[in-house]
Amino acid sequence: MTEVITTPTSTTSPDVAAAAAQFLGPVVIELQALAVNGKQAHWHVRGANFIGVHELLDQVVDHAQDYADTAAERVVALGLPIDARIQTVAEKTGAGKMPAGFLASDAMITSIIEQIDVALAVVNKAVKELDAIDQTSQDVAIEIARGLDKDRWFLFAHIAA
Numbered sequence: 001m002t003e004v005i006t007t008p009t010s011t012t013s014p015d016v017a018a019a020a021a022q023f024l025g026p027v028v029i030e031l032q033a034l035a036v037n038g039k040q041a042h043w044h045v046r047g048a049n050f051i052g053v054h055e056l057l058d059q060v061v062d063h064a065q066d067y068a069d070t071a072a073e074r075v076v077a078l079g080l081p082i083d084a085r086i087q088t089v090a091e092k093t094g095a096g097k098m099p100a101g102f103l104a105s106d107a108m109i110t111s112i113i114e115q116i117d118v119a120l121a122v123v124n125k126a127v128k129e130l131d132a133i134d135q136t137s138q139d140v141a142i143e144i145a146r147g148l149d150k151d152r153w154f155l156f157a158h159i160a161a
């Protein structure tokens with residue numbers, strides 16, 4: 001005899017789940033893009049403060065991957081899928097194309113800060129919009145915003161006067 005599973009996917013309503021996915025989906029896209037381009041930057045940065053910047057960029061990548069995981073798993077916990085396939089990320093990211101090849105540390109840091117700012121724009125939108133929809137999902141976005149702000153500061157401090 002086949003057992004019929006009657007346990008609901010989530011206690012959250014489908015409408016709330018869909019809204020959370022609407023705002024956290026773009027967050028996952030931009031964080032995955034940041035992780036890929038952050039590695040590109042980690043490999044190709046040169047010049048002033050090389051070791052420090054090289055290692056900091058790896059931390060930015062690690063954080064982006066952790067944040068993407070948290071946002072994606074919040075959506076999945078609500079019962080919906082996430083589309084972060086590489087083609088989808090490439091199609092949907094709002095980040096500009098970073099320079100190819102080796103780059104001086106100031107220019108590389110500027111490029112990654114621009115990408116963090118693209119991610120922060122969608123994260124901050126999620127924080128704002130999720131306030132009235134689902135505060136548990138909003139909490140995920142707030143945590144990510146706080147982390148990205150800190151990574152941005154660590155990078156910016158290298159190029160600030």
Ligand SMILES: [Fe+2]
Binds near residue numbers: 042058
């Ligand atoms: Fe490495």
